[in-house]
Amino acid sequence: MLRGLRRHGHDGTVTVLSAEHHPVQHRPLLTTVLQGRLEAGMLRPEPEHGARVLTGAVATAVDTARRVVHARQGDxxxxxxxxxxxxxxxxxxxxxxxxxxSDRTGRLAPGVTTLREVTDCDRIQGTAVTVLGGGPLGVETASALALRGTATTLVCSGPHPLHERLGGTGAALLTARLQEAGVEVLGGRRAVRREPGRLLLDDGTETAADSLVLCTGVEPEVRLARAAGIRVHHGIVVDDALRTSDSRVHAIGDCAEHAGRTVAGHESALAQADTLAAVLTGREAAHRPTPAVLRLRTHAVDVACVGPLAAFRRSGIRTVGLLDPAGRRHARLALDGDRIAAAVLLGLPEAIAAVSHLHRRGLPVPSDRLSLLLGIRSHLPPAEDDGRADSLVCLCNQVSRRQLADAWELGARTVPALVRVTRATTGCGGCTERVERLCAGWADAVGRELEPTP
Incomplete structure (x- = not known):
């Protein structure tokens, strides 16, 4: 948001009130820190010029009549x-x-944590960890812990993790992949009590849990807005200019509800921030929701859900599928004519790249659908590195130029560092030279800035 304001010419002071005691963090990469593949400091960007960032400042009230935010910093x-x-x-x-x-006040007990801040990674200790929750964060967290050598158990109430998103077949294959990667998956179980060092389940079994990680969902943070009299439904209701019911107050990110829905995720938040930066600097701009794409950050298997899953049940939709139990691969496409309305893919990184690209651009699928799902290179769309911030550099892992630039700004100043942070080049490898050129170009630009003036 701050970078967008500067890019559009805003040169005034921006005050940032952050309840966290550390600079703003790049939350999507927390599980990469948990793996031990990324230092926590790399999630903290350099301060933006002209930004006044107050950490540990908890906003307590918004007075919309006087246009004042009240906050508390310590005492x-x-x-x-x-x-x-x-x-x-x-x-x-x-x-x-x-x-x-947790206790009666909601404070988590020692050994129990969520995963929302870098400091939460430090709270996950011991040789055995149980993760509660079968959603995307639960899967990514369990996979990250197993990768670093921790005995990890994933407990979920559904038959398998991500069962509602992947369907029975895909979710069962995900379970198999996770177990191959060292995660014990206990599906169809409900936790009934946590005791120090263990978690008791409803079938009488228990899991070892030196630490218990709660990945049991999130809800939009709307309490401040509601108390200020700003319209709230599920999230803070905003229009196409991301403006709330008070014309001087805007909302973006996970807390915002646009066109009747809230959308979590880094990509959606970035798109909203770009739109709002343009709006606040006097440009004509309207927010349009980004295509829904879920891409797991896990070493166990490549998983993607593209588009709304309800599309599979729409009238007139044709379904194309691929099932390879031996190779732990699965795909389902929902086709509206020759366009992709939705897709579920597991274990098919190149197909994920191609299908995501076709869906994002609204392009027709090739007539040879099997080759598309098998990821045959002739059916991959050409690279989109056209200089735009949202252009895709790594098709296999859906890494955009913007994501690489953000990682660079956060401190990933070499190609190996960019690879660790973004997973670019780790699919088919066809984007390696492009990533190297971008990295070298940014390094040259920094070098020119540091050169003394003649």
Missing amino acids: TVTAHPYDVLVLACGARPVIPPLPGA
């Missing part, structure tokens, strides 16, 4: 006037009513 209460206020409150983790996991 000090401060007031911050505003001309325009942007609420980027994110989402807060849902804590299940699990005996032994």
Whole structure:
């Protein structure tokens, strides 16, 4: 958001109130830190020029009549006037009513944590860890812990992790892949009590849990907006200009509800931030939701869900599928005519790249659908490195120029570092030279900036 404002010519002061005690963090890469493949400091960007960042500043109230935000920093209460206020409150983790996991005030017990901040990674200790929750974060967290050599158990209430998103066949293959990667998966179980060092389940079994990680969902953080009288439904309701019911207050990210829905994820938040930066600097801009794409960050298997899964049930939709149990590969396409309405893919990285690209651009699928799903290179679309920030550089892992640039700004200043952070080049390898050129170009630009003026 700050970078977008500067890019569009805003040169005034921007005050950032951050409840966290560390600089703004790149939350999508927390599981990469958990793996031990990325240093925590790389998630903290360099301060943006002109930004006044106040860490540990908890916003307590918004006075929309006087246009003032009240905040608390330690024992000090401060007031911050505003001309325009942007609420980027994110989402807060849902804590299940699990005996032994938290006290009456909601404070988590020792050995129990969520995964929302870098400091949460440090709380996950011991030789045996149980992860509760079968959603994307639960799968990524369990996979990351297994990769670093921790005895890891994943407990979920559904038959398999991501069962609702992948369907029975895909979810069963995901379970098999996770177990091959060292994760014990206990599906169809419900946690009934947490005790130090273990988690008791409803079937009478127990799992070792020196640490218990709660990946049990999130909900938009709307309490500040609701108390200020700003319209709230599930999230903070915004229009196409990301403006709330108060014309001087905007909302972006996980807390915002646009066109009747909230959309979690880094890509959606970036798109909203870009739109709002343009709006606030006087440009004509309207937010349009980005195509829904779920791509797991896990070494166990490549998984993607493209588009709304409800499309599979729409009238007139044709379904194309591929099932390879021996190779642990699975794909389903929902075709509306010759366009992709939705897709579920597992174990097919090149097909994920091609299908995601075709869906994003609204392009027709090739007549040879089997070759598309098998990822035959002749059916991959050409690289899109056309200089735009959202152009895809790595098709296999859906890594854009913007994501590589963000990783560079966060401190990944070499090709191996960029690879560790973004997974670019780790699919078919066809983008390696492109990533190398971008990395060298950014390094040259920094070098020119540091050269003394003649």
